[in-house]
Amino acid sequence: MLIRVTDAPLSAEEAAWAVASPAAGAVNIFLGVVRNTNRGRAVSHLVYDAYPSMAEKEMRAIAEEATARFGLEGCAVLHRTGRLEIGETSLVVAVSCGHRRESYEAGLWIVNEVKRRVPVWKKEVWEDGEEWIEGPESLGMQQAPASMRP
Amino acid sequence: MLIRVTDAPLSAEEAAWAVASPAAGAVNIFLGVVRNTNRGRAVSHLVYDAYPSMAEKEMRAIAEEATARFGLEGCAVLHRTGRLEIGETSLVVAVSCGHRRESYEAGLWIVNEVKRRVPVWKKEVWEDGEEWIEGPESLGMQQAPASMRP
Amino acid sequence: MLLFASLAERAGTRRLEVPVGEGETVRDIRDRVVARFPQLAPAVPTLMYALNEEYAREDAAVAAGSTLALIPPVSGG
Amino acid sequence: MLLFASLAERAGTRRLEVPVGEGETVRDIRDRVVARFPQLAPAVPTLMYALNEEYAREDAAVAAGSTLALIPPVSGG
Numbered sequence: 001m002l003i004r005v006t007d008a009p010l011s012a013e014e015a016a017w018a019v020a021s022p023a024a025g026a027v028n029i030f031l032g033v034v035r036n037t038n039r040g041r042a043v044s045h046l047v048y049d050a051y052p053s054m055a056e057k058e059m060r061a062i063a064e065e066a067t068a069r070f071g072l073e074g075c076a077v078l079h080r081t082g083r084l085e086i087g088e089t090s091l092v093v094a095v096s097c098g099h100r101r102e103s104y105e106a107g108l109w110i111v112n113e114v115k116r117r118v119p120v121w122k123k124e125v126w127e128d129g130e131e132w133i134e135g136p137e138s139l140g141m142q143q144a145p146a147s148m149r150p
Numbered sequence: 151m152l153i154r155v156t157d158a159p160l161s162a163e164e165a166a167w168a169v170a171s172p173a174a175g176a177v178n179i180f181l182g183v184v185r186n187t188n189r190g191r192a193v194s195h196l197v198y199d200a201y202p203s204m205a206e207k208e209m210r211a212i213a214e215e216a217t218a219r220f221g222l223e224g225c226a227v228l229h230r231t232g233r234l235e236i237g238e239t240s241l242v243v244a245v246s247c248g249h250r251r252e253s254y255e256a257g258l259w260i261v262n263e264v265k266r267r268v269p270v271w272k273k274e275v276w277e278d279g280e281e282w283i284e285g286p287e288s289l290g291m292q293q294a295p296a297s298m299r300p
Numbered sequence: 301m302l303l304f305a306s307l308a309e310r311a312g313t314r315r316l317e318v319p320v321g322e323g324e325t326v327r328d329i330r331d332r333v334v335a336r337f338p339q340l341a342p343a344v345p346t347l348m349y350a351l352n353e354e355y356a357r358e359d360a361a362v363a364a365g366s367t368l369a370l371i372p373p374v375s376g377g
Numbered sequence: 378m379l380l381f382a383s384l385a386e387r388a389g390t391r392r393l394e395v396p397v398g399e400g401e402t403v404r405d406i407r408d409r410v411v412a413r414f415p416q417l418a419p420a421v422p423t424l425m426y427a428l429n430e431e432y433a434r435e436d437a438a439v440a441a442g443s444t445l446a447l448i449p450p451v452s453g454g
Contacts, residue, residue, distance in 0.1 A: 240376075271306075271372060
């Protein structure tokens with residue numbers, strides 16, 4: 001099990017090696033990547049803050065829960081912090097297990113849990129301003145950005 | 151769009167690069183890997199045969215359909231042929247798109263389609279014999295191996 | 301005619317030149333090949349066919365010079 | 378007390394030493410910090426709390442020497 005919060009670049013290949021197992025027929029690797037727009041606004045870059053020791057604790061708990069729940073052979077969860085440019089990888093979630101369906105289900109479950117409960121925060125920086133995003137993107141437009149709240 | 155049938159080793163990293171896009175927030179990479187057992191029997195290695203030109207045509211059609219259906223930014227489908235040892239990668243499916251859920255859904259959809267309609271076949275080799283597998287694993291135990299059929 | 305996987309092993313070849321008569325279908329050509337290689341007969345019920353790299357039905361017409369492939373149930377991935 | 382993200386920016390610090398009285402809860406400590414940094418008050422309704430790296434409720438007791446963290450809604454990934 002590979003768990004890490006780091007300010008160094010993340011590698012899909014390292015995660016793939018970390019979950020390799022002769023009993024695994026399926027490996028699924030998810031990369032969360034900084035995109036050039038969010039909610040219709042051009043993004044310059046992102047800055048990630050974290051509570052690293054607690055984040056690693058939560059990531060490990062999620063990985064252990066997923067391993068039991070989906071019968072994983074291997075699991076890696078890596079989160080980057082600091083300034084990230086467009087196209088850089090902020091999150092890597094890799095799993096290995098017997099068959100493909102479980103690998104996809106387990107991977108998505110882990111990514112959702114990471115976004116729900118791991119103490120990491122992102123600040124969006126635009127050409128003309130910046131803002132800490134509060135709450136997971138999955139809430140989408142249900143949650144207005146902090147600047148739009150009363 | 152990267153589509154390839156090859157007897158050379160496959161790389162997750164190459165596929166990740168192939169689907170990179172500044173508009174993508176999510177990249178999902180699936181690796182189909184040779185495992186050491188199948189249906190409870192120890193596997194020595196696999197041999198993949200293919201109809202390469204038609205396989206690439208079908209893989210491209212699947213990738214194009216997935217791109218339209220899931221709004222993908224990038225898509226790569228790579229299949230290896232020849233002799234593969236335990237732990238080696240036979241299939242790589244990589245997609246990029248705006249958000250995580252679509253990346254998982256699109257990836258699994260593509261893998262299922264590849265297994266359903268791309269003309270590739272695998273032979274399982276055990277210590278004491280071998281057999282061409284006919285039909286996708288997804289049929290599981292519904293379909294008996296050819297040796298068990300009347 | 302192209303043969304793959306178990307069919308290629310049973311026939312001992314991956315490629316056959318087969319004459320095509322006017323108006324003949326995929327089924328006609330297949331039957332001619334199975335008559336010459338009876339060891340392929342058990343596979344016929346599960347076969348699919350590709351004509352010039354597209355899946356085709358048994359009753360599709362085969363023009364001279366076409367590439368017909370016998371496609372056992374696929375098992376890639 | 379640890380502060381992150383928008384809270385750290387608003388308070389101008391990521392770390393505070395806060396005295397803890399006997400029988401005090403997470404809520405008591407938080408209120409003491411918000412009294413000193415009123416710019417944190419708007420964030421309170423959405424805050425969560427971690428005591429020694431575990432999520433904790435507002436009424437959890439805080440022992441002297443504990444590490445309390447104010448956790449705004451997370452947005453990692």
